Amino acid sequence: MNLPEKARKLDEADELRGKRAAFVLDDDTVYLDGNSLGALPTTVPGRMADVVAREWGRLRIRSWTESGWWTAPERIGDRIAPLVGAAPGQIVVGDSTSVNVFKALVGAVRMAGAERDEIVVDATTFPTDGYIAESAARMTGRRLVAVEPRELRSALGPRTAVALVNHVDYRSGRLHDLPGVTASAHAAGALVVWDLCHSAGALPVGLDAHGVDLAVGCTYKYLNGGPGSPAFLYVRRDLQAGFDSPLPGWNSHRDPFGMSPRYEAADGAPRGRVGTPDILSMLALEAALEVWDEVPIEAVRDKSLALTDFFLECVAAYVPAGRVESITPARHEERGSQVALRRADAGEVMGSLIARGVVGDFRQPDVLRFGFTPLYVSFADVERAARVLAEVISTR
Ligand SMILES: Cc1ncc(COP(=O)(O)O)c(C=O)c1O
Known part of the structure; x- marks a missing residue:
C-alpha cells in the first residue's frame, strides 16, 4: 500500500x-x-461576541456575579482537571505559566522546610522555568542545581526542597518519566513541580494517580485557549492547607470583599489566585474547552x-x-x-x-x-x- x-x-x-x-x-x-498555538475552536467566536456585547456591554459590573466571572478561575480549572487526571478542586486558572512556576516553586520551598537548601531543575528546561527557578533560589536562599533529565532521579536527596521538571521537552519532544521522578522525589522527602505545557491535552498525565505535588501548564497549545490564554496551577488537595503563596493577592483572600488589611488565605484551589482575572481570555478558553466533551x-x-x-x-x-x-x-x-x-x-x-x-x-x-x-x-x-x-x- x-x-x-x-x-x-x-x-x-x-x-x-x-x-x-x-x-x-x-x-x-x-x-x-498546535504545540505552540492551538487552532481556533468554532465555539469561541460566538461566545466571545456574547461576552463582549451582553456580559460586558449590557450587564457590565453585574457580570462578576450574574455571568459567573468571579468564579471562572476555579470553574475552568475543574474543566481542565479530568484532562490531566485531577479530581475537582485542585486546579485554578490564571496568570501565565511563568508566574505559576514562581508561585509553585516558592510555595514548595516554603513547604519543604528550612533544612532543604536545593532547588533542582532540569538542565534542558524551557528557558522561562530556568530563569524563574534561578530567581526563586536567590530569593529563598537556596542553591539551584541544574541536571540533565536522565540524571534527575539520582540528583534528588536530603538537601532537595523541590525539583522542577518539564513533562515533555519543548525542543526534542522527549516525554519524561513523571511517575518515576515523582516517586524518587518523594522517596528523598522532596516535592516536585511538573511543567505540563507540552502534555496537557496531548496525553494522559495522571496527576492524582501518581501523587504529583504541584503542576503548572499553559492552555494555548493543545488546549486551544487562544494567544496568551491563562495558565493553570495544580496544588494537590492535601498540600493546599500548607501552600503559602508568594503572591498573596486579594483574589486569594478568604474574604476578598472584606477588604481587610490583614491577609488570610482562602482554602482550596483559590489560594493560587492573585489579582483580577483576565476575563476575556479566560472565557475564550472556557468556550474552547467545549471541544473536549466526550473525548x-x-x-x-x-x-x-x-x-x-x-x-x-x-x-x-x-x-x-x-x-x-x-x-x-x-x-x-x-x-x-x-x-x-x-x-x-x-x-x-x-x-x-x-x-x-x-x-x-x-x-x-x-x-x-x-x-x-x-x-x-x-x-x-x-x-x-x-x-x-x-x-x-x-x-x-
Ligand atoms: C514548557 C514551557 N514552559 C513555559 C512556557 C512559557 O509559558 P508562559 O509564556 O505562559 O509564561 C512555555 C511556552 O512555550 C513552555 O513551552
Whole structure:
C-alpha cells in the first residue's frame, strides 16, 4: 500500500476525525504548530461576541456575579482537571505559566522546610522555568542545581526542597518519566513541580494517580485557549492547607470583599489566585474547552502516537537517508506529541515549508519542530507534510 492510500485508510478508521470540524482550519494549509498555538475552536467566536456585547456591554459590573466571572478561575480549572487526571478542586486558572512556576516553586520551598537548601531543575528546561527557578533560589536562599533529565532521579536527596521538571521537552519532544521522578522525589522527602505545557491535552498525565505535588501548564497549545490564554496551577488537595503563596493577592483572600488589611488565605484551589482575572481570555478558553466533551484523553494519546509514527514512516520513505536526523525518541514511552528533526539549515527549510502551506516551527539552532494535535490533524496532513518536506530538502 502506498503512503497516500495508507493515510486514507488511517483517516477512515480514525474515531476522532469528526472533531476536525470543531476548528477553524483552511484546506490548503497543514497546521503542525498546535504545540505552540492551538487552532481556533468554532465555539469561541460566538461566545466571545456574547461576552463582549451582553456580559460586558449590557450587564457590565453585574457580570462578576450574574455571568459567573468571579468564579471562572476555579470553574475552568475543574474543566481542565479530568484532562490531566485531577479530581475537582485542585486546579485554578490564571496568570501565565511563568508566574505559576514562581508561585509553585516558592510555595514548595516554603513547604519543604528550612533544612532543604536545593532547588533542582532540569538542565534542558524551557528557558522561562530556568530563569524563574534561578530567581526563586536567590530569593529563598537556596542553591539551584541544574541536571540533565536522565540524571534527575539520582540528583534528588536530603538537601532537595523541590525539583522542577518539564513533562515533555519543548525542543526534542522527549516525554519524561513523571511517575518515576515523582516517586524518587518523594522517596528523598522532596516535592516536585511538573511543567505540563507540552502534555496537557496531548496525553494522559495522571496527576492524582501518581501523587504529583504541584503542576503548572499553559492552555494555548493543545488546549486551544487562544494567544496568551491563562495558565493553570495544580496544588494537590492535601498540600493546599500548607501552600503559602508568594503572591498573596486579594483574589486569594478568604474574604476578598472584606477588604481587610490583614491577609488570610482562602482554602482550596483559590489560594493560587492573585489579582483580577483576565476575563476575556479566560472565557475564550472556557468556550474552547467545549471541544473536549466526550473525548477520552487516552484516545487522543493513541492517535497522537499513530500520527507521529506515521510521520516518521513517511519521512523515512520520502527523505533520502542522512538529510534529516530525528531527535525525538522512537520509543512511545518517551515521546510526546511532536517530532523534531535536526538539520543545519532548519530555519530556511521551515521558511520554505510555511510558504508551501506546511506550518511547523523552527527552534534555534537547527531544529524543525512539528506538533501533532490529534483533535484536528489528519493522517493525510501528515503524509503531505512529509512529502513537501522531502521536496523542499531536494532543492537544497
Ligand atoms: C514548557 C514551557 N514552559 C513555559 C512556557 C512559557 O509559558 P508562559 O509564556 O505562559 O509564561 C512555555 C511556552 O512555550 C513552555 O513551552
